[in-house]
Amino acid sequence: MELVFLGTGAGMPSKERNVTAIALQLNAERGSFWLFDCGEGTQHQIMHSSVKLGKLEKIFITHLHGDHLYGLPGLLTSRSYQGGDTPLTLIGPPGVRAFLETALQVSQAHLEYELIIEELDVDEQGQVKGDGRIFEDDHFVVEAALLEHRIESYGYRICEKDKPGRLLTEKLEAEGLKPGPLYARFKKEASIALENGRILQSADYLSEPIPGRIVAILGDTRLCEGSKRLARNADVLVHEATFAKAEADLAHRYYHATSDQAARLAVECGAGCLIMTHFSSRYKGDEIEQLVEEAREHLTHAYAARDHWTYVIPRKIDPKNV
Numbered sequence: 001m002e003l004v005f006l007g008t009g010a011g012m013p014s015k016e017r018n019v020t021a022i023a024l025q026l027n028a029e030r031g032s033f034w035l036f037d038c039g040e041g042t043q044h045q046i047m048h049s050s051v052k053l054g055k056l057e058k059i060f061i062t063h064l065h066g067d068h069l070y071g072l073p074g075l076l077t078s079r080s081y082q083g084g085d086t087p088l089t090l091i092g093p094p095g096v097r098a099f100l101e102t103a104l105q106v107s108q109a110h111l112e113y114e115l116i117i118e119e120l121d122v123d124e125q126g127q128v129k130g131d132g133r134i135f136e137d138d139h140f141v142v143e144a145a146l147l148e149h150r151i152e153s154y155g156y157r158i159c160e161k162d163k164p165g166r167l168l169t170e171k172l173e174a175e176g177l178k179p180g181p182l183y184a185r186f187k188k189e190a191s192i193a194l195e196n197g198r199i200l201q202s203a204d205y206l207s208e209p210i211p212g213r214i215v216a217i218l219g220d221t222r223l224c225e226g227s228k229r230l231a232r233n234a235d236v237l238v239h240e241a242t243f244a245k246a247e248a249d250l251a252h253r254y255y256h257a258t259s260d261q262a263a264r265l266a267v268e269c270g271a272g273c274l275i276m277t278h279f280s281s282r283y284k285g286d287e288i289e290q291l292v293e294e295a296r297e298h299l300t301h302a303y304a305a306r307d308h309w310t311y312v313i314p315r316k317i318d319p320k321n322v
Contacts, residue, residue, distance in 0.1 A: 004051055012281070049308055064093060080110075172186075214233060243258045
């Protein structure tokens with residue numbers, strides 16, 4: 001799992017930063033990548049990155065402000081020309097379907113693949129219904145929650161499921177079982193029936209499971225309960241830091257957060273790492289280091305993303321499980 005920051009600026013593009021887009025590379029896990037937000041110019045940013053547009057599998061939109069979705073029509077049509085022929089699922093707030101279908105219809109765009117649009121199922125207050133779970137398969141669970149912004153904005157929590165531990169071959173050999181196809185079944189089946197009638201429980205022959213990783217990617221927001229829910233025990237929290245600590249009043253007025261607030265949230269929620277993004281254009285060059293210093297007063301592992309910066313999300317592995 002690797003995060004690729006394609007755009008890290010707020011509001012509108014600048015010479016240093018494009019507007020919001022973050023790719024979650026899942027090459028080893030799925031042979032694809034997921035995109036979180038798609039501001040204007042995202043497809044241009046992809047051309048200068050390691051990301052392959054034809055491998056795009058899912059898009060998650062946090063909210064309907066232009067700096068988070070104006071890049072969608074161009075990116076979706078370009079995908080057809082870059083080898084993308086598999087179905088693509090787009091998930092976002094109510095209204096994203098109307099925006100996209102109108103743009104594609106008026107421009108008479110033709111996609112060479114199936115586009116599946118899923119709007120979040122929310123109540124009258126904008127809260128995601130049920131337990132917030134919006135996607136699940138054998139390897140991942142994705143949850144969404146309402147944040148606090150000028151319009152309805154959402155964050156996403158991506159949870160990788162635990163993987164089976166190391167096969168304890170020494171125990172199997174002690175049972176008289178020789179290496180072969182039978183060994184592979186212990187990581188796939190809960191119990192194994194031997195030819196002699198004995199039934200072995202697979203868990204008895206595996207080390208502790210390898211914990212899955214958790215990534216929280218939040219849209220524009222003030223500090224709120226939704227942020228806390230999504231950030232809980234995350235290995236990586238991606239949070240906006242539109243303003244510096246001294247501009248806390250301004251941040252609150254415009255429904256944004258400061259670097260100091262993002263770091264405090266990360267500490268409160270037990271996040272292992274904070275990556276700040278969505279910076280106001282008032283902070284140029286080395287001025288961003290001021291925001292990093294403010295965050296590191298609370299959390300050592302705090303970073304400021306920049307366009308085309310990548311972050312590999314490490315797996316917490318107990319040496320006994322290797």
